[in-house]
Amino acid sequence: xxxxxxxxxxxxxxxxxxxxxxxxxxxxxxxxxxxxxxxxxxxxxxxxxxxxxxxxxxxxxxxxxxxxxxxxxxxxxxxxxxxxxxxxxxxxxxxxxxxxxxxxxxxxxxxxxxxxxxxxxxxxxxxxxxxxxxxxxxxxxxxxxxxxxxxxxxxxxxxxxxxxxxxxxxxxxxxxxxxxxxxxxxxxxxxxxxxxxxxxxxxxxxxxxxxxxxxxxxxxxxxxxxxxxxxxxxxxxxxxxxxxxxxxxxxxxxxxxxxxxxxxxxxxxxxxxxxxxxxxxxxxxxxxxxxxxxxxxxxxxxxxxxxxxxxxxxxxxxxxxxxxxxxxxxxxxxxxxxxxxxxxxxxxxxxxxxxxxxxxxxxxxxxxxxxxxxxxxxxxxxxxxxxx
Ligand SMILES: Cc1cc2nc3c(=O)[nH]c(=O)nc-3n(C[C@H](O)[C@H](O)[C@H](O)COP(=O)(O)OP(=O)(O)OC[C@H]3O[C@@H](n4cnc5c(N)ncnc54)[C@H](O)[C@@H]3O)c2cc1C
Numbered sequence: 001x002x003x004x005x006x007x008x009x010x011x012x013x014x015x016x017x018x019x020x021x022x023x024x025x026x027x028x029x030x031x032x033x034x035x036x037x038x039x040x041x042x043x044x045x046x047x048x049x050x051x052x053x054x055x056x057x058x059x060x061x062x063x064x065x066x067x068x069x070x071x072x073x074x075x076x077x078x079x080x081x082x083x084x085x086x087x088x089x090x091x092x093x094x095x096x097x098x099x100x101x102x103x104x105x106x107x108x109x110x111x112x113x114x115x116x117x118x119x120x121x122x123x124x125x126x127x128x129x130x131x132x133x134x135x136x137x138x139x140x141x142x143x144x145x146x147x148x149x150x151x152x153x154x155x156x157x158x159x160x161x162x163x164x165x166x167x168x169x170x171x172x173x174x175x176x177x178x179x180x181x182x183x184x185x186x187x188x189x190x191x192x193x194x195x196x197x198x199x200x201x202x203x204x205x206x207x208x209x210x211x212x213x214x215x216x217x218x219x220x221x222x223x224x225x226x227x228x229x230x231x232x233x234x235x236x237x238x239x240x241x242x243x244x245x246x247x248x249x250x251x252x253x254x255x256x257x258x259x260x261x262x263x264x265x266x267x268x269x270x271x272x273x274x275x276x277x278x279x280x281x282x283x284x285x286x287x288x289x290x291x292x293x294x295x296x297x298x299x300x301x302x303x304x305x306x307x308x309x310x311x312x313x314x315x316x317x318x319x320x321x322x323x324x325x326x327x328x329x330x331x332x333x334x335x336x337x338x339x340x341x342x343x344x345x346x347x348x349x350x351x352x353x354x355x356x357x358x359x360x361x362x363x364x365x366x367x368x369x370x371x372x373x374x375x376x377x378x379x380x381x382x383x384x385x386x387x388x
Contacts, residue, residue, distance in 0.1 A: 020356025073353030091145030095248030
């Protein structure tokens with residue numbers, strides 16, 4: 001086999017997690033191949049689109065802790081590439097004052113001394129015009145939060161990976177993985193070998209893991225990415241300092257609703273429901289459920305009077321959910337040189353740089369920089385084939 005087909009590490013899937021993992025490996029001078037089934041860039045996985053929210057506001061301390069370093073890594077990439085990837089806007093968290101979820105967000109921010117502002121009913125509309133704070137709701141702003149330019153970030157990290165000598169092969173679908181001390185990876189175009197393999201296949205994770213005899217309890221759902229038109233252009237614009245927002249629960253639903261200021265599409269505000277209907281990732285557009293849009297329309301009609309409660313643009317994206325909505329970052333229970341990052345449950349983008357670092361460490365057999373116990377597969381009692 002030619003040396004072009006032999007690598008220290010092969011990363012499967014060039015979404016945000018695979019791209020950052022490959023970049024981290026290349027930074028460590030590892031000869032790395034990044035494989036992607038579609039022609040790049042594409043809009044058929046989970047990492048495409050103009051924007052994502054970045055925040056320290058979480059219900060669990062471990063995410064807030066990891067975000068500390070993650071912000072630095074995003075800034076480092078911006079400096080290295082000379083590209084702006086982040087815009088600070090703040091994140092307004094709203095929810096029933098006496099609910100567990102809202103209190104957890106608020107407590108985590110306070111306990112971790114994240115710069116924040118607590119708003120009350122008297123000063124709310126002065127700080128956040130054009131939003132009705134529901135009766136009984138509290139409001140707190142995570143000042144550190146903002147918007148990541150997602151498509152630009154992917155292009156940037158892939159470009160930096162290539163500058164470091166990394167190889168990307170797109171339009172090469174992985175069709176087989178043969179575990180062993182040296183792993184053999186077959187694609188639609190060839191066969192490659194590597195000391196270790198990282199699987200970051202997003203909604204297709206279980207299809208890839210099946211080649212290694214492992215299946216995770218993952219559910220893939222389609223998200224309707226909705227943009228809503230401002231009645232008065234500019235009212236919810238990023239330049240007017242309108243923040244990102246997250247409603248922990250409301251009259252319409254127990255699930256989160258989140259939004260970003262109008263920016264990427266002038267006059268349109270992105271507001272989505274943090275849940276969707278199950279789908280096959282290869283048949284995403286056959287899923288036509290719009291019950292989430294009904295919920296959003298009712299919420300917008302009630303609380304965002306400056307928006308027309310009819311979506312102006314609807315795009316599609318997918319979440320890969322775990323039962324507890326925490327990520328999966330682990331080594332294969334039988335083949336320690338096969339590592340995977342999966343189940344990012346609709347909130348993994350902001351963590352890309354740190355996920356890349358952690359998966360790189362796992363694939364090199366190093367002790368990871370953070371305690372990965374919330375992300376290990378033993379919490380699921382993952383099913384492995386007895387044949388292994
Ligand atoms: C609407 C929406 C809004 C979101 N908002 C936020 C947010 O505000 N903040 C945040 O932090 N996160 C957010 N997320 C979540 C975040 O975008 C995802 O967690 C993240 O993009 C997951 O990345 P990934 O690399 O795991 O998956 P993907 O981006 O899907 O990448 C997996 C890649 O693997 C490739 N692949 C699969 N199978 C094969 C194969 N056999 N051979 C080769 N390649 C293969 C796929 O084609 C794909 O490119 C949001 C997600 C959605 C859908």
